Amino acid sequence: MHHVAARLIGRIPKVEVALERDAAMAALAPHQFNLLREQGLGSFPLVTAEQVHGNHVTFVGEPSASPIPNSDGLLTGVRGITLGISVADCAPVWLVAKDGSAGGLLHSGKKGTELGIVPEGIRSLCSMTTLSPKDLILVIGPCIRPPCYEVDFAAEIRRQAHEAGMTDILDECICTACHPERYYSYRRELGLTGRMLATLTLLPR
Numbered sequence: 486m487h488h489v490a491a492r493l494i495g496r497i498p499k500v501e502v503a504l505e506r507d508a509a510m511a512a513l514a515p516h517q518f519n520l521l522r523e524q525g526l527g528s529f530p531l532v533t534a535e536q537v538h539g540n541h542v543t544f545v546g547e548p549s550a551s552p553i554p555n556s557d558g559l560l561t562g563v564r565g566i567t568l569g570i571s572v573a574d575c576a577p578v579w580l581v582a583k584d585g586s587a588g589g590l591l592h593s594g595k596k597g598t599e600l601g602i603v604p605e606g607i608r609s610l611c612s613m614t615t616l617s618p619k620d621l622i623l624v625i626g627p628c629i630r631p632p633c634y635e636v637d638f639a640a641e642i643r644r645q646a647h648e649a650g651m652t653d654i655l656d657e658c659i660c661t662a663c664h665p666e667r668y669y670s671y672r673r674e675l676g677l678t679g680r681m682l683a684t685l686t687l688l689p690r
């Protein structure tokens with residue numbers, strides 16, 4: 486996989502995040518952007534999504550200062566834009582063309598998985614390109630899992646991707662609630678916590 490940067494910015498211990506979602510995200514945002522900058526990704530505009538636990542994905546063709554409304558997935562074929570999805574127990578799912586020509590980032594928790602945002606993302610990415618599901622790699626990031634949570638939505642995501650025709654499906658099987666020193670967990674922290682920032686950038690060639 487060339488010319489693609491995928492990142493997950495986990496817990497930032499120095500930032501107080503025992504707050505409601507919007508306040509916690511506002512406190513974290515400048516620190517997260519600093520970390521992206523330190524990794525050489527600071528010059529790319531960050532495009533985020535409203536995230537309503539739905540299954541709607543949006544193609545991002547240009548920078549956007551405000552979050553893309555009614556979207557839990559962002560896809561792009563444009564180089565030099567960073568897609569960002571915020572999570573704390575829901576799964577960040579990266580979908581990347583093996584040739585680095587296109588990619589997407591999906592927010593798939595219990596609800597989004599039930600609604601099929603991952604197969605929707607695979608279908609949409611293939612329909613806007615000449616790629617087929619076998620040309621894509623899917624990566625499931627840290628999310629809450631059994632026994633910390635009663636629903637194994639990561640397993641369902643793997644099943645959905647397989648059913649959609651994908652063969653390269655990677656899951657490191659990391660549970661957010663098991664590693665509070667590294668990740669935020671909405672459930673473990675009873676709703677008052679921060680959000681990790683998952684990003685995907687198609688780097689300029």
Ligand SMILES: [Zn+2]
Pocket residue numbers: 630631632633660661662663664
């Ligand atoms: Zn766990």
